[in-house]
Amino acid sequence: MTEPVVHHTARRRVRLVAATGAAAVAGALVTAAPPVASAAPAPASESRTGRLSSTSTATGTGGAVSSVDVNASRIGRQVLAEGGNAADAAVAMASGLGVSEPYSAGIGGGGYFVYYDAKKDEVSTIDGRETAPSGITNDAFVDPATGQPYPFTPQLVSSGVAVGVPGTVATWDAALKRFGTRSLKRTLAPSIALARKGFVVDQTFRNQTLDNAERFSAFPDTARLFLPRGDAPKVGTRFRNPALARTLTSIATKGPRAFYRGALAREISSVVRSPRKDPSSALPAPAGTLSTKDLASYRVRHQAPTHVRYRGLDVYGMAPGSSGGTSVGEALNILETYRLGGGRRTARSLHLYLEASARAFADRAAYVGDPRFTKVPTKRLTSQRFANARRCSIDQTTASTRPVAAGNPYASGCATVSTQDRPDTENVSTTHLSVVDRWGNAASYTLTIEQTGGSGMTVPGRGFLLNNELTDFTAAYDPDDPNRIAPGKRPRSSMAPTIVTDRGRVRYVVGSPGGATIITTVLQILVNRIDLGMTLPQAVAAPRASQRNTASTPAEPGFITAYEKLLAPYGQRLTPSGDTFTSAAEIGAAATIEVGRGGRLTAVAEPRRRGGGSALVVRPR
Numbered sequence: 001m002t003e004p005v006v007h008h009t010a011r012r013r014v015r016l017v018a019a020t021g022a023a024a025v026a027g028a029l030v031t032a033a034p035p036v037a038s039a040a041p042a043p044a045s046e047s048r049t050g051r052l053s054s055t056s057t058a059t060g061t062g063g064a065v066s067s068v069d070v071n072a073s074r075i076g077r078q079v080l081a082e083g084g085n086a087a088d089a090a091v092a093m094a095s096g097l098g099v100s101e102p103y104s105a106g107i108g109g110g111g112y113f114v115y116y117d118a119k120k121d122e123v124s125t126i127d128g129r130e131t132a133p134s135g136i137t138n139d140a141f142v143d144p145a146t147g148q149p150y151p152f153t154p155q156l157v158s159s160g161v162a163v164g165v166p167g168t169v170a171t172w173d174a175a176l177k178r179f180g181t182r183s184l185k186r187t188l189a190p191s192i193a194l195a196r197k198g199f200v201v202d203q204t205f206r207n208q209t210l211d212n213a214e215r216f217s218a219f220p221d222t223a224r225l226f227l228p229r230g231d232a233p234k235v236g237t238r239f240r241n242p243a244l245a246r247t248l249t250s251i252a253t254k255g256p257r258a259f260y261r262g263a264l265a266r267e268i269s270s271v272v273r274s275p276r277k278d279p280s281s282a283l284p285a286p287a288g289t290l291s292t293k294d295l296a297s298y299r300v301r302h303q304a305p306t307h308v309r310y311r312g313l314d315v316y317g318m319a320p321g322s323s324g325g326t327s328v329g330e331a332l333n334i335l336e337t338y339r340l341g342g343g344r345r346t347a348r349s350l351h352l353y354l355e356a357s358a359r360a361f362a363d364r365a366a367y368v369g370d371p372r373f374t375k376v377p378t379k380r381l382t383s384q385r386f387a388n389a390r391r392c393s394i395d396q397t398t399a400s401t402r403p404v405a406a407g408n409p410y411a412s413g414c415a416t417v418s419t420q421d422r423p424d425t426e427n428v429s430t431t432h433l434s435v436v437d438r439w440g441n442a443a444s445y446t447l448t449i450e451q452t453g454g455s456g457m458t459v460p461g462r463g464f465l466l467n468n469e470l471t472d473f474t475a476a477y478d479p480d481d482p483n484r485i486a487p488g489k490r491p492r493s494s495m496a497p498t499i500v501t502d503r504g505r506v507r508y509v510v511g512s513p514g515g516a517t518i519i520t521t522v523l524q525i526l527v528n529r530i531d532l533g534m535t536l537p538q539a540v541a542a543p544r545a546s547q548r549n550t551a552s553t554p555a556e557p558g559f560i561t562a563y564e565k566l567l568a569p570y571g572q573r574l575t576p577s578g579d580t581f582t583s584a585a586e587i588g589a590a591a592t593i594e595v596g597r598g599g600r601l602t603a604v605a606e607p608r609r610r611g612g613g614s615a616l617v618v619r620p621r
């Protein structure tokens, strides 16, 4: 299931600039970091966690985990407490999230796994992205009845044609074989128990189900599972998924071939090629071409992470086909050329954060796609030289007219190239988990089935949803677009699982869901923490803005309240953020960890977004 291994040795270099210098702390924003005002605070015990108690910040030693869900975090903490390493815990948590976050992740989807091996001082990645089937055509998203592209939602997103070959099971297998110490069987046991026993439904799960009710109703097998008796499961009831428990048990005992070959593979292919739609539904649910051969030939890719230096730290991310590593890296490289800080410098720092981000988005649109299909200048995009050139179009006092043109990484100086503007979507789907173990290994893993609820199609009797990841290809058929559809190609992603090391030791593990806003969420948390003097809990809680090369910047209500006036003199305009599908104003749902002096661990999940996440350590302080 795997290809040759490439990795990157983390360099033990002397730190050049203090990561959280005293000056930055002194001027810090304390005031500039009000907690998000948009989401109603919910006591942890009633939120995402059902009856389990949960905290969003935990400090201590012996290992740490962070995720959006207490069931998953508990599983991860248990693995660490019993002597498992970060890879073991990450896989166990991911399969737990597939049970308790079935609309965001699971075996029907894909993701990216970034791993720091402390002994080897090495960062490696596993690309478990979904892949377009070999039979797809580049006009697959055009409705033959009208000659026009299918409307994006709910038509295209609820279809067989949007389903990519899932990569998650292969990722788990590869992660355990390369980095783990435990078998798949042992690792999946806690999530199998969770699926059997069930988890307590909270408001977030109920809302996500209701948001999808129309799509789910179009597919009777999905409705039977997630809309029992015609309604979303009630808050406080237990949601059991025995079918998923059986599917996971079969994967646990027989390995990935129980998913990629045999009966389940035939069933997946059959559902995609002939969606089981309620005949009375108006959804067209166009069929895909995914075949058993596509499943049998799925392979994860091992490639070097992206790497940039920022304020003396080493920042590692996911290389293309994800645009996460190049975009976060390019923006950091641009910001590296400025002195940022909190207090009096907050407004200017945020202005530069928005400007750097706009350029990173212009460049990802122009250059990033699946590197097996398009030439992606990853090294150039993440070079300090290119960032210095991109800086020349930034005015430190005035917002640029956006969209800004893409830079030219093949030329020197300020050269830009004209490209077509390709808008992207803003979602709150997907999920992220972060782990650090007692030996200093770390896993940063973002996984998804694309939008919340994926394609809306379950595999009958198997208990899981199929992804609609292929909607991440750009729908237009511009031959210059690095992200256009092709058979066997992986759609460009924004997922940005990130590991930051400091002289050969993990310092931060960061990641988030949120479609294209993932990039800005990861970037903003790093800037908040490293430059603006916030603690990690403040950096995560702080309200967010996501500049993706548009004239005005979508921002959470708390950000608008705190910074609109401060940013107005720079000509920066803010507009309320809104998820494309659910109208939620939240940006991201991060899960992070910091390793401090003497190995002290601070795990930080969201205090409020998505109902609040769960951070745990093995030995609380």
Ligand code: GLU
Pocket (backbone or CB within 6 Å): 426, 427, 428, 429, 430, 448, 450, 451, 469, 472, 492, 493, 494, 495, 513, 514, 515, 516
């Ligand atoms: N499909 C998205 C990506 O790979 C993730 C889904 C989301 O977070 O909305 O960037």
